[in-house]
Amino acid sequence: MVKCIIFDCDGVLVDTEKIGNGILLAMAQEHGFEMELEDAYRYFNGRNLKDCFRYIEEAIDQKLPEDFEMQYREKSFEAFKTQVKPMKGIENFISKLKIPYCVASSGPMKKIRLNLEVAGLLDKFENRMFSSYQIGSWKPDPGIFLHAAKEMGFEVKDCVVIEDSKAGVKAGVSGGFKVYGFANGFNNEDLEEEGAELFNSYEELSEKLGF
Template sequence: MDIKCIIFDCDGVLVDTEKIGNGILLSMSAEYGFEMELEQAYRDFNGRSLKECFLHIENAIGKKLPENFETDYRQKSFEAFKTQVKPMEGIVAFLNQLTIPYCVASSGPVDKIRLNLEVAGLLERFENKIFSSYQINSWKPDPGIFLHAAKQMGFEVKDCIVIEDSKAGVISGISGGFKVYGFANGYNNEDLENEGAILFNSYDELREML
């Protein structure tokens, strides 16, 4: 396959945010009687919209979360992201040797994507190449965001690959007709492989594969 464009997911692929976001969500929802291990949260929540995550929690506890829960969560996670986000190991070297166009396509709001990329020192590399589900009102596992990114970048689906770390993201890419590479982190290996992703464990390994 002659790859002409790489579409990266953001959280857990470019920036190391999953532990921060999930940790805050679990500690906040624990106040309302919700219990879940961090490892399970990686599997159930990563790649999904906040609305879906909140619905999961509400179904589990049998009641609605308070009106201000989302605002509080966004505020707390933004504060944490500002100081704690780091680039994923090996991503800088990987981007440095890329000779083809690339972009980021994420379920998160644009300001969150930009904040995380900025704190991780990656924003300049993705300026004008940031695509969010909020721009098109289509969230993973629907393929809309990846199809939108490919179109905006000027490439056909067959010429692009998607890099993902969540089950919802892999389903999204595969159903859109993309070849998807899954970043295995120890929690997600089986889920990603079952959905049709080609697994890799590090950016050094991915470089060899491509």
């Protein structure tokens, strides 16, 4: 029986992936990088930003400017402040939960807080937010999920992880968790390949978990 739910943040609780990827692609394009948004979902979602930048640098065969990360953070934070919305069905799903839950993300704590606040979900996760930056371990390493389970006081076997990225599913599965993958049309094959059980809506997840 499931005793604790560990949510990823972007693309699972809050609808940010389109905003973040759109800004990253537009900025990288100025340096000769070309990629479709659909591919960005596959390659960049759930990954540490530095890995994304490295991927872009290898593709264009040159270093990005020193201030690229700072510029990206500033632009995306500005966009997140006004554009972030909760994922469809998440508020209803959380309101019915009778077991503990938390969020474990590769993003910095400041970003997690901002996105949850704008989406109206912050009060539901206060004191139950865990960031890779706190422990220096990023997905696809399972560290952040293991840390979250421990902090919440549960064993791996009693937790489930909710993810939407290849790197995130890989992290959950390699940590020994049962992982449910939020299918968005771009990621279905990748998530299944890594061992996630797919769901298409929070109504469907409720049924799968027997809530």
